[in-house]
Amino acid sequence: MNIRKISIGSDHGGFEYKDVIKNFLTNEGYEVIDEGTYSKESCDYPEIAKQVAKKVSTGEVSRGILICGSGIGMSIAANKVKGIRAALCSETTSARLSREHNNSNVLCMGQRLIGETMAVEIVKVWLNTEFSGGRHQNRIDMIE
Numbered sequence: 249m250n251i252r253k254i255s256i257g258s259d260h261g262g263f264e265y266k267d268v269i270k271n272f273l274t275n276e277g278y279e280v281i282d283e284g285t286y287s288k289e290s291c292d293y294p295e296i297a298k299q300v301a302k303k304v305s306t307g308e309v310s311r312g313i314l315i316c317g318s319g320i321g322m323s324i325a326a327n328k329v330k331g332i333r334a335a336l337c338s339e340t341t342s343a344r345l346s347r348e349h350n351n352s353n354v355l356c357m358g359q360r361l362i363g364e365t366m367a368v369e370i371v372k373v374w375l376n377t378e379f380s381g382g383r384h385q386n387r388i389d390m391i392e
């Protein structure tokens with residue numbers, strides 16, 4: 249799967265990591281669509297989550313990354329959008345498993361809960377792990 253196009257978003261609680269990850273992805277050659285927020289001013293995470301999730305859902309981009317303070321609000325909101333399998337990850341094993349077993353298409357993280365280096369490592373693992381398919385696909389089919 250060509251995952252060169254990624255939509256990214258955060259609220260004020262994830263603003264700094266959004267920029268860090270955006271720079272990382274751009275340096276790696278990904279095309280990044282930044283859905284905001286664009287300042288540290290307080291804003292509402294559900295709006296950003298929906299914007300990113302809809303782009304993934306329609307196929308405009310192949311993956312989405314969302315960051316808020318805890319990652320929880322973003323993951324709850326993103327998972328309301330049809331076809332979205334958003335995984336909230338705080339370490340790399342969950343990121344890997346969310347790809348292998350759940351074919352996650354949106355990654356959520358909490359800036360207030362994990363270090364910057366860990367956030368980038370999670371992104372690397374998440375982007376470079378393939379879905380295992382097989383019995384896992386059958387289970388995903390049962391979700392929708």
Ligand code: RB5
Pocket residue numbers: 259260261262293316317318319320321322
């Ligand atoms: C904002 O203060 C905070 O609630 C938000 O970033 C997020 O953690 C929500 O789940």
